[in-house]
Amino acid sequence: MEERTRRLGGPDAGHQARQLQPGEQVDDWVIVRVLAGGGFGTVYEARHRAGDQRVALKLLHAHLVGSQEIVARFHREAAVIGQLRHPNIVELVAAGVTGDGRPYLCMELLDGEDLASVIRRTGPMSGLQALAVLEPVCAALAAAHEVGVVHRDVKASNVVVCRGSGGRRGRIVLLDFGIAKLSGALAVELTASHQSLGTPSCMAPEQVHGRAVDARTDVYALGTLAFFLLTGHMPFEDASLTMTQYLHLHARRPRVSVAAPVPPRIDDVVARAMAIEPGERFADTLSLLAALRSALRDSAPIAAVEIADAAAILVAVGHAGGGLDEALLTDLEAVLPAAERALTGAGFSLVLDLGSSAVFAQPHCEASRAVAAAVAVWDQLAQRRNPDPRVRIGIAVHRAAATFQGTELRAGTLLQPATWGIPDELDGVWASAAAAPDAAGATRLR
Structure with missing residues (x-):
């Protein structure tokens, strides 16, 4: 089961919201079908009424319009994606507010499968396969960090592997900037409450504490993602949220090479990316990527x-x-x-x-x-x-x-x-x- 992004004190995800039916309209967009749903909103496939352009339309649940924080989350995601132009970051097509006050986002409609589903279906990746996925993700995050954006929720389900021609793997696309930290007044407004934001199995220690985040917070999440791609499971897994937090804050980082056929040097790279103290991690995603490439060259076979x-x-x-x-x-x-x-x-x-x-x-x-x-x-x-x-x-x-x-x-x-x-x-x-x-x-x- 996919682990959801956690927002302490957030809305009740079990509250029932009416889904739009095919043919209903959101401004200029006609609903085609439901793609996914969650506690905050529903994602639909939609087409433009004046043409055949297709998008993924994310619409806030009606009962959450009164929550200033949740509405601000939608506006922030539009602001973040709107200023990022990168082939490995999902493209924002349009954004607006419905007549009943619900914000919506229209993003490019991707034909593919998220990484979590890929691993469930095919099992762990080889070192080179994982590197081919991590390279574009690191590049996307480097572009975001360059303009002051920290994603804060990098995980397998937020990365889509698009289908290429002839059955080949296509673009790798990073999604969901809904809890991203954006430099400026908006970021201060949405993080002043010191809430713990993120997905528990991927959260850096500073996120668990509700402290300030920076690019090294995403480096930590990339370390957990690399571990997941290579082993098929997260570095820390426990049914107890308290224990999961404890493990991120205090536990020795597990070795990838114990659970996957990779060079032992990979252990050092992932452990450094997941260092408890931000100052002990790689300073940026491209430094992490360079270390991964170097470690994978240490590959003398043992029978x-x-x-x-x-x-x-x-x-x-x-x-x-x-x-x-x-x-x-x-x-x-x-x-x-x-x-x-x-x-x-x-x-x-x-x-x-x-x-x-x-x-x-x-x-x-x-x-x-x-x-x-x-x-x-x-x-x-x-x-x-x-x-x-x-x-x-x-x-x-x-x-x-x-x-x-x-x-x-x-x-x-x-x-x-x-x-x-x-x-x-x-x-x-x-x-x-x-x-x-x-x-x-x-x-x-x-």
Whole structure:
């Protein structure tokens, strides 16, 4: 399911709004069909009444006309797109206000598919494929930054891959400048409330805090987009909004090369783009792009080897709910590093880091040895200093065949804990049926 852009204190997306029917008219534009709908408005395909020009017409829901902030969002998007002229930025055709006071935008009608849908349909991209997509996106953002515009919501669903001739990939187009920061008085008016604006899985730490943003905020989002294109999932994913924010603010950045066949230098590039402090990131999108190109040249192949008797240990950390305070943060931050030290000492290597959970693997490992290591880690974590009772720790052991490339685990179910047959809400120590062959299913050990 597509994660929506988040606006704290925004309107109720569930409020029903009447959709326009084919043949109805918005000024000079005749409605053809509905393309998409959301909490703020509906997007229609429309044609000009005096010709055959087709556009994507975004119309604000009628019940939101009284919201000055939401109306201002529409006007701001028109102002931003209107001053940007770039082949990789969606073109504004017209803008206006209906007779009942609803603002609308008419943008070029794109024939294509958003990147999120592409990845869902085809899976992760190779390094060169991802670079071919990121190059035009970086160029579009560089043009926006040059005139003082920060997008603030760069994500896969806001990038469209247009269809080219002969089945080839066409233009790459960046969409949705609805929460962009625009230099000048308008930007001050719309950001003075220190709201948290953006999509939680892509938000830079300064966005989480509601602080000032600049071009480096979009660099952070590009880092998350590169991670998504190469691995098929976001760097930080958690059902809890609080935990997602915590991960962006505090967690170690996961390595792309653990989940995708890319040179390890890519890890450093993405980690720098996603640095917690803006001053530690690339200064601009073109510097990030140059670093990605350079890293992809480091591509000496290493033979992949199938290992029949590999084992993995999943360590997951969460909390019982509520807000984050200093004591809780301190304990949450202590768990995974302590587990990594213990498991590395036992011969396991970190193969998957998702922020709030991590998987450690070892080739040629007997089930009894893996179970003993997991129980030992549990016992060590129970003895950590000042444990917070709200922190929840789950550990699981699984055994299966896996493909290793050097020391990196490249493929197999060991990288997919959801397939291990263990509880979704992991608490305590568990062994999967594959790690406890005498049991009929997953077994709780602690």
